[in-house]
Amino acid sequence: MGNFVMPSLGADMEVGTLASWLVKVGDEVKRGAVIAEVETAKGLIEIEVFEDGVITDILVETDVEVPVGTVLAEIRPIGEPVAVEEVKPVPVSAEEAHPMDHRPLIKRTNGTAAVKRTNGRKSRKRIKASPVAQRLARELGIDLANVVGTGPNGVINKEDVEQAAQVKQPPVIEAPPPPQKPAVEKREFLVQKTDKADKVAVKAAEKAKAEKAALSMRQAIAAAMARSNRDIPHYYLETDIDMSAIQAWLAAENLKRSLRERLLPVVPLIKATALALAKVPVLNGFWLEDELQAQEAINIGFAIALRTGGLVTPALFNVDCKSVDEIMADLSDLIRRTRAGRLRSSELTDATVTLTSLGDMGVRKVYGVIYPPQVALVGFGKVMDRPWAVNGLLGVRPIMTATIAGDHRATDGRVGAQFLDELDKLLQAPEAL
Amino acid sequence: MITKTKPNNLLVTPGVETYTLTYREAVREAMREAMLRDERVFLMGEDVGNYGGCFAVSMGMLEEFGPMRVRDTPLSESGFTGAGIGAALNGMRPIVEVMTCNFSLLAMDQIVNNAATILHMSGGLFNVPLVIRTATGGGKQLAAQHSHSWEGWYAHVPGLKVIAPATVEDARCMLWTALEDPNPVMIFENSLLYNLKGEIPVDPQPIDIDKARIRRYGDDISIITFGRSLFKVLDAAEILAEEGIECEVIDLRSLRPLDDETYIDSVVKTNRALVVDEGWKSVGISAEISARIMEQAFYDLDMPVERVCGVEVPIPYAKHMEEASLPQVEDIAAAVRRMVDHG
Amino acid sequence: MKIATISRDELTLKIFDLLAMIAPEADFDDLDPNVDMRDELDIDSFDFLNFLIDLNDEVGVEIPEADYGKLVSLNDLLDYLLARM
Numbered sequence: 029m030g031n032f033v034m035p036s037l038g039a040d041m042e043v044g045t046l047a048s049w050l051v052k053v054g055d056e057v058k059r060g061a062v063i064a065e066v067e068t069a070k071g072l073i074e075i076e077v078f079e080d081g082v083i084t085d086i087l088v089e090t091d092v093e094v095p096v097g098t099v100l101a102e103i104r105p106i107g108e109p110v111a112v113e114e115v116k117p118v119p120v121s122a123e124e125a126h127p128m129d130h131r132p133l134i135k136r137t138n139g140t141a142a143v144k145r146t147n148g149r150k151s152r153k154r155i156k157a158s159p160v161a162q163r164l165a166r167e168l169g170i171d172l173a174n175v176v177g178t179g180p181n182g183v184i185n186k187e188d189v190e191q192a193a194q195v196k197q198p199p200v201i202e203a204p205p206p207p208q209k210p211a212v213e214k215r216e217f218l219v220q221k222t223d224k225a226d227k228v229a230v231k232a233a234e235k236a237k238a239e240k241a242a243l244s245m246r247q248a249i250a251a252a253m254a255r256s257n258r259d260i261p262h263y264y265l266e267t268d269i270d271m272s273a274i275q276a277w278l279a280a281e282n283l284k285r286s287l288r289e290r291l292l293p294v295v296p297l298i299k300a301t302a303l304a305l306a307k308v309p310v311l312n313g314f315w316l317e318d319e320l321q322a323q324e325a326i327n328i329g330f331a332i333a334l335r336t337g338g339l340v341t342p343a344l345f346n347v348d349c350k351s352v353d354e355i356m357a358d359l360s361d362l363i364r365r366t367r368a369g370r371l372r373s374s375e376l377t378d379a380t381v382t383l384t385s386l387g388d389m390g391v392r393k394v395y396g397v398i399y400p401p402q403v404a405l406v407g408f409g410k411v412m413d414r415p416w417a418v419n420g421l422l423g424v425r426p427i428m429t430a431t432i433a434g435d436h437r438a439t440d441g442r443v444g445a446q447f448l449d450e451l452d453k454l455l456q457a458p459e460a461l
Numbered sequence: 462m463i464t465k466t467k468p469n470n471l472l473v474t475p476g477v478e479t480y481t482l483t484y485r486e487a488v489r490e491a492m493r494e495a496m497l498r499d500e501r502v503f504l505m506g507e508d509v510g511n512y513g514g515c516f517a518v519s520m521g522m523l524e525e526f527g528p529m530r531v532r533d534t535p536l537s538e539s540g541f542t543g544a545g546i547g548a549a550l551n552g553m554r555p556i557v558e559v560m561t562c563n564f565s566l567l568a569m570d571q572i573v574n575n576a577a578t579i580l581h582m583s584g585g586l587f588n589v590p591l592v593i594r595t596a597t598g599g600g601k602q603l604a605a606q607h608s609h610s611w612e613g614w615y616a617h618v619p620g621l622k623v624i625a626p627a628t629v630e631d632a633r634c635m636l637w638t639a640l641e642d643p644n645p646v647m648i649f650e651n652s653l654l655y656n657l658k659g660e661i662p663v664d665p666q667p668i669d670i671d672k673a674r675i676r677r678y679g680d681d682i683s684i685i686t687f688g689r690s691l692f693k694v695l696d697a698a699e700i701l702a703e704e705g706i707e708c709e710v711i712d713l714r715s716l717r718p719l720d721d722e723t724y725i726d727s728v729v730k731t732n733r734a735l736v737v738d739e740g741w742k743s744v745g746i747s748a749e750i751s752a753r754i755m756e757q758a759f760y761d762l763d764m765p766v767e768r769v770c771g772v773e774v775p776i777p778y779a780k781h782m783e784e785a786s787l788p789q790v791e792d793i794a795a796a797v798r799r800m801v802d803h804g
Numbered sequence: 805m806k807i808a809t810i811s812r813d814e815l816t817l818k819i820f821d822l823l824a825m826i827a828p829e830a831d832f833d834d835l836d837p838n839v840d841m842r843d844e845l846d847i848d849s850f851d852f853l854n855f856l857i858d859l860n861d862e863v864g865v866e867i868p869e870a871d872y873g874k875l876v877s878l879n880d881l882l883d884y885l886l887a888r889m
Binding site: 279283286290293294333336359360363 | 828
Binding site: 158159160161162163179180183185186187 | 763764
């Protein structure tokens with residue numbers, strides 16, 4: 029019997045409100061399907077299920093706020109017989125859950141919350157691997173999702189991991205979930221047909237709601253960033269990069285494209301960041317349990333500011349394996365859904381590094397605060413025409429300052445320097461992107 | 462794959478001058494030596510004197526040491542075990558022979574409620590330096606009431622030491638150490654081992670009774686066993702070696718205390734563990750070993766611990782059924798192949 | 805979409821409608837038609853690109869990237885579009 033729990037959608041989340049159920053008791057669900065929506069400080073998040081099965085019980089009603097780790101529903105894996113006697117967590121109703129008293133709302137199964145928090149990334153897909161294989165994979169930075177198991181029933185064993193480590197083949201590219209929602213539903217403008225009084229009332233209510241959401245997001249960011257600055261010894265490096273090649277390339281590319289297909293200037297930067305990380309993989313991962321757990325997949329958390337204040341850093345998946353057009357499409361979809369508050373849970377949990385670009389704002393350099401448990405944050409400033417010496421001559425070139433904030437527990441400045449150097453090289457040869 | 466850092470040898474102290482004798486003779490020699498060295502040592506039990514022991518272990522000892530030191534007892538396990546406890550409390554060093562461990566159940570109250578507890582219940586005032594020797598195991602068509610392996614039951618009890626010498630050298634050399642122990646020690650001798658021949662040093666020295674030993678070195682799998690099963694495991698390991706599978710064979714020797722370090726270190730090396738025990742699986746020694754491996758070496762396991770144990774029935778009388786109820790060489794080899802072939 | 809004729813005021817309202825989707829909190833009555841529109845309304849490059857896409861759907865003018873620099877204020881945009889519709 030599996031438990032579907034309130035997921036932790038990042039280091040800063042402690043509670044979530046169940047906004048709606050997209051399934052009912054008796055429904056069959058497939059791994060990866062969105063089965064519920066949760067209202068969080070980051071907006072309405074679509075929550076994916078991590079196993080195939082049948083929903084046998086729904087334990088938390090809609091509009092109830094519960095702590096991370098709370099069992100929301102029970103799922104019986106396909107093929108598992110119906111248990112005759114089972115101690116069921118007591119359902120939580122809205123009345124019981126409010127106000128936020130600190131008695132446990134429902135009986136948690138053994139350590140569900142803890143397991144979810146520390147191992148969520150790994151156990152999410154229920155990959156069967158022997159204990160030593162799991163340990164070894166962690167030590168070698170092998171993503172078990174890309175290892176073929178040869179043990180009994182396809183279990184990944186030690187030798188499989190050792191072979192995977194030797195082969196060092198590029199990761200199997202997992203097709204990203206296709207964007208299910210076409211984009212922002214065009215918001216209906218209240219302006220048009222309501223009369224003035226209604227308009228004012230509605231606007232006031234919306235404003236109050238937005239302010240409340242903004243406050244809770246602010247508090248969540250405050251918690252995560254305070255933790256980061258407390259726990260992570262940051263080091264910072266910067267380098268100036270000549271952007272003439274990339275700008276010329278982008279202009280030529282966009283000239284070939286219709287308006288809808290145009291690339292934003294940040295797209296080649298995202299791609300170059302991913303490729304540079306592939307060369308310097310120790311910056312791509314997590315600091316967990318007192319060790320660096322480098323990740324095979326390069327999922328870039330892209331900082332997206334919200335007009336209502338605050339920001340979200342949802343993940344672009346497997347960026348190193350995608351073309352610039354795919355990245356642009358993913359980015360558009362992600363920004364739209366972020367602003368509409370329609371993100372999926374994996375997008376909030378699976379970023380392996382963060383990229384923030386404040387070039388639009390005219391800022392020259394960004395020194396970022398790392399989002400734990402990640403170990404690096406890459407920042408891009410505005411491209412500015414600056415005096416630049418090339419081949420002994422002074423000229424004017426478009427220059428951008430790229431920075432990296434690194435977790436000094438995980439890596440040293442030399443590694444950060446290697447990354448910036450790789451990044452610079454990649455941006456001088458844009459056709460390779 | 463194969464890294465034999467040490468020769469596979471059953472001798473604790475390889476390289477010394479040795480001679481060959483049987484397990485039966487080794488136990489007798491051990492008892493003779495003890496009685497010659499320490500006049501407080503005496504032997505008592507059913508048929509140990511005139512008959513020379515049910516398994517002929519004490520043959521000739523009555524003649525050598527006289528009826529005061531080699532004493533035949535009535536068929537009353539509880540009575541003579543209790544007498545042994547009393548003698549030990551009063552300064553003697555008795556060796557009580559219980560013909561088979563199946564009959565020791567009649568003395569269970571004396572062993573568990575008295576021998577094991579008196580030191581603790583007297584606040585440390587009285588210790589019980591008693592050695593109980595008893596035969597264990599099946600395989601001789603003696604049926605259920607004479608063939609079971611009860612060492613696991615005693616290994617459950619704090620206050621007792623439980624050892625299971627498998628090699629001739631251990632049979633010869635562990636007894637003295639057991640007698641020197643200030644607290645009760647039970648020695649389980651598999652009755653099918655009495656005819657086993659083996660080498661021992663010409664000048665045998667007392668050896669520890671609380672350490673496991675690696676009897677064969679290998680990298681592919683750790684097989685943990687004790688008593689007579691050791692030789693079945695070694696036979697299986699020989700067959701498997703020809704197939705290219707190198708087994709590391711661990712002889713527990715002591716069932717209480719368990720020498721965790723030796724077998725855990727081995728599992729950390731091989732990443733696979735198989736426990737072989739003639740006793741039943743349920744709530745038995747193999748269950749305990751498996752649990753400890755999980756507790757102490759979980760992140761070094763490449764697959765679940767497996768067990769080859771006695772079938773959970775009272776041991777049958779009929780030869781073919783008795784054989785089927787006990788772990789055999791081919792059962793062990795098959796389990797290893799199944800585990801290693803998947804690696 | 806083909807639009808035969810459109811007045812400057814009508815086009816202004818249309819642009820405000822599109823901008824309102826990006827910046828719903830903005831009050832367009834107070835927007836100075838001669839200031840930097842993107843700055844004033846806090847429109848980033850992604851929003852701007854989407855605005856241009858929507859604008860193209862509405863008025864049928866596809867603005868090349870090279871011309872982005874000419875479209876600073878509301879008046880710049882109106883002039884640019886009216887000249888091409």
